[in-house]
Amino acid sequence: MSETLAHPLDYLLRTDRFPHIWCSGCGIGIAMKSLLLALENLKLPLDQVAVVSGIGCSARVASYVKLDAFHTTHGRAIPFATGLKLANPRLTVIVFTGDGDLAAIGGNHFIHAARRNLDLTVVCVNNFIYGMTGGQMGPTTPLAAKSSTSPYGNFEYPFNLPRLAAASGAVYVARWTVFHVRRLITALEEAVMKPGFSFVEVISPCPTGYLRRNRLGDALEMMKYFKTHSKIVHGTLPDEDGLDVRGEIILGKFVDRERPTYHQMMRRQLAAFMVEPYVEKVHDEIEAVEG
Numbered sequence: 521m522s523e524t525l526a527h528p529l530d531y532l533l534r535t536d537r538f539p540h541i542w543c544s545g546c547g548i549g550i551a552m553k554s555l556l557l558a559l560e561n562l563k564l565p566l567d568q569v570a571v572v573s574g575i576g577c578s579a580r581v582a583s584y585v586k587l588d589a590f591h592t593t594h595g596r597a598i599p600f601a602t603g604l605k606l607a608n609p610r611l612t613v614i615v616f617t618g619d620g621d622l623a624a625i626g627g628n629h630f631i632h633a634a635r636r637n638l639d640l641t642v643v644c645v646n647n648f649i650y651g652m653t654g655g656q657m658g659p660t661t662p663l664a665a666k667s668s669t670s671p672y673g674n675f676e677y678p679f680n681l682p683r684l685a686a687a688s689g690a691v692y693v694a695r696w697t698v699f700h701v702r703r704l705i706t707a708l709e710e711a712v713m714k715p716g717f718s719f720v721e722v723i724s725p726c727p728t729g730y731l732r733r734n735r736l737g738d739a740l741e742m743m744k745y746f747k748t749h750s751k752i753v754h755g756t757l758p759d760e761d762g763l764d765v766r767g768e769i770i771l772g773k774f775v776d777r778e779r780p781t782y783h784q785m786m787r788r789q790l791a792a793f794m795v796e797p798y799v800e801k802v803h804d805e806i807e808a809v810e811g
């Protein structure tokens with residue numbers, strides 16, 4: 521007699537969509553589970569939480585979570601999330617994305633949402649490669665790393681995503697790996713609760729598109745690498761030109777600062793120029809969200 525095993529997080533998953541598409545050893549599932557555990561710990565009303573993704577292996581998360589979720593077009597998760605937040609400021613809006621989706625195709629949206637300090641949480645799984653489309657070089661591929669489009673090794677400087685987010689205006693910036701699950705869950709909780717633009721980078725193995733080509737072993741070896749080659753430095757942004765193939769990985773909560781959000785700035789500006797009752801209506805809506 522067959523028996524179906526239940527998972528404690530099934531109530532947050534669209535199990536009818538399983539089996540998932542992720543390769544054996546991929547770290548995206550750990551990142552997704554960390555987000556779900558963070559939401560469970562926060563006890564937020566789940567009908568007030570929306571997850572938005574673009575395209576790519578990481579973007580599949582939007583299809584698997586049992587929340588209001590939007591699996592949108594490549595690189596455009598942040599514009600869709602922006603629309604959601606503007607239409608309903610009460611929503612907790614989380615963008616779950618990958619390095620190529622966020623920093624290449626969606627790069628402009630990323631820096632401008634951070635500049636506006638819109639109250640979004642962006643979770644980026646960085647596995648240094650375009651996984652779904654065939655292991656092409658992306659904006660975070662380390663120098664000298666091989667990919668399907670850099671067979672002799674990458675010679676373009678990669679982005680340092682935490683520095684990019686912070687320089688653009690993000691108020692919360694952290695980086696963890698899929699090995700550091702407890703710290704990652706805490707960071708996700710903090711990022712979701714932080715008013716303003718929050719960014720959490722999650723370093724993760726892509727055995728199929730990245731590890732194999734760069735002779736970095738399997739996913740288990742990469743997890744050991746994350747354990748032995750990580751250094752936690754809170755409060756200071758890492759100054760590397762992107763991560764190295766085999767270098768040290770600086771992790772931590774780099775930025776946690778206060779800055780008026782997009783909605784607070786809008787309220788301030790409208791109050792200076794507009795008349796009642798329009799301003800009062802905007803006040804009431806924003807007070808209801810931000811107190």
Ligand code: SF4
Binds near residue numbers: 541545548726727
């Ligand atoms: S291609 Fe890479 S990122 Fe995509 S599911 Fe497979 S291991 Fe994960």
